Amino acid sequence: MVGRFYLDLHPRDGKYKHAAQFTLQSGQAGKRLPEAALICNFPRPGSLLEHSEVVTFFHEFGHLLHHLLGGRTRWAGISGVRTEWDFVEAPSQMLEEWCWDASVLQRFARHVETGEPIPADAVARMRAADEFGKGLRVRQQMFYAATSLAFHDRDPAGLDTTRLSAELQERYTPFRHVDGTYFQESFGHLEGYSAIYYTYMWSLVIAKDLFTVFRREGVLDPKPASRYRRAILEPGGSAKAADLVRSFLGRDYDFRAYEEWLNAG
Ligand SMILES: [Zn+2]
Known part of the structure; x- marks a missing residue:
C-alpha cells in the first residue's frame, strides 16, 4: 500500500472550477499513508476528452504521483510535493510530455467510431x-x-x-x-x-x-x-x-x- 487517492473528475454545481491536486493528508513513514484528491472538470462519460484535457489530467496526475510516492519521508512536513516551490511544477510538467508521444497515446486514445x-x-x-x-x-x-x-x-x-x-x-x-x-x-x-x-x-x-x-x-x-x-x-x-x-x-x-x-x- 502506497497511498490513497480520490478522483472527482466531473463538474457539478458549486464545485471548484479548475483542475488541481489537493493534499488530504501528508504521508509519514510508518505513521500514516499519504492521501490526495484529484479535482477536475472533464466532460462526463459518453462525451469526448479534448487533447488539452488529457494534458491537464497528466499534469495533475504528476502532482498526485509526487505526493503519493513521496509520502514515506521521516517527517510529514517534507513529504511529497512539499518541496521548493520553484521546483514543484517540474514533475507535473514533465509528465505532460507523455501526452505528446504516439506510443503512449495509442494505448488509450481511440477513434470513437472505428476503435482505431x-x-x-x-x-x-x-x-x-x-x-x-x-x-x-x-x-x-x-x-x-x-x-x-x-x-x-x-x-x-x-x-x-x-x-x-x-x-x-x-x-x-x-x-x-x-x-x-x-x-x-x-x-x-x-x-x-x-x-x-x-x-x-x-x-x-x-x-x-x-x-x-x-x-x-x-x-x-x-x-x-x-x-x-x-x-x-x-x-x-x-x-x-x-x-x-x-x-x-x-x-x-x-x-x-x-x-x-x-x-x-
Ligand atoms: Zn501544477
Missing part, C-alpha cells in the same frame, strides 16, 4: 500545430511571472497595480494594455503562489532537462522510470531539489533542453 488507435502522423501534426504561437505563450508567462514578483517586492503603500501591470505587459508582450481593463484583479495565482508565479517557467526548464533521460531511454521503459521515482519523487522535500535532480541526471540541470524546446519548430 490514434495514428502517429496525427500526433506528429498535433505537435507541429502546438509550435504555433509558442513564443507568445512563453512571453505571456514571463509577463505573469514579472507581475507576481513586482507586486510583492515593493512597498504596497501607494502601489498602483493597474499601472504596474500595464507597464509589465507592454515590456514583456507585444500586446498593448487596454485602458479600463484590470487583468490583475482576476489573476488567481496572486493568492497562493503570491510572488512566485515564475515557478511555472523555472520548473519547465528543469522538466525539459529531466525529460531528456526519457527521450533517450524510452518513455515506456521501467528502468529510467524507477530511477526517477527513487531519485526525485520518493525523497519529496527531504533534500534540496537541485541535489535530487543532480542525482538523477548525473550533473547539474541546465538550460540546453529548454532552449532546444524554445527554438524547435
Whole structure:
C-alpha cells in the first residue's frame, strides 16, 4: 500500500472550477499513508476528452504521483510535493510530455467510431500545430511571472497595480494594455503562489532537462522510470531539489533542453 487517492473528475454545481491536486493528508513513514484528491472538470462519460484535457489530467496526475510516492519521508512536513516551490511544477510538467508521444497515446486514445488507435502522423501534426504561437505563450508567462514578483517586492503603500501591470505587459508582450481593463484583479495565482508565479517557467526548464533521460531511454521503459521515482519523487522535500535532480541526471540541470524546446519548430 502506497497511498490513497480520490478522483472527482466531473463538474457539478458549486464545485471548484479548475483542475488541481489537493493534499488530504501528508504521508509519514510508518505513521500514516499519504492521501490526495484529484479535482477536475472533464466532460462526463459518453462525451469526448479534448487533447488539452488529457494534458491537464497528466499534469495533475504528476502532482498526485509526487505526493503519493513521496509520502514515506521521516517527517510529514517534507513529504511529497512539499518541496521548493520553484521546483514543484517540474514533475507535473514533465509528465505532460507523455501526452505528446504516439506510443503512449495509442494505448488509450481511440477513434470513437472505428476503435482505431490514434495514428502517429496525427500526433506528429498535433505537435507541429502546438509550435504555433509558442513564443507568445512563453512571453505571456514571463509577463505573469514579472507581475507576481513586482507586486510583492515593493512597498504596497501607494502601489498602483493597474499601472504596474500595464507597464509589465507592454515590456514583456507585444500586446498593448487596454485602458479600463484590470487583468490583475482576476489573476488567481496572486493568492497562493503570491510572488512566485515564475515557478511555472523555472520548473519547465528543469522538466525539459529531466525529460531528456526519457527521450533517450524510452518513455515506456521501467528502468529510467524507477530511477526517477527513487531519485526525485520518493525523497519529496527531504533534500534540496537541485541535489535530487543532480542525482538523477548525473550533473547539474541546465538550460540546453529548454532552449532546444524554445527554438524547435
Ligand atoms: Zn501544477
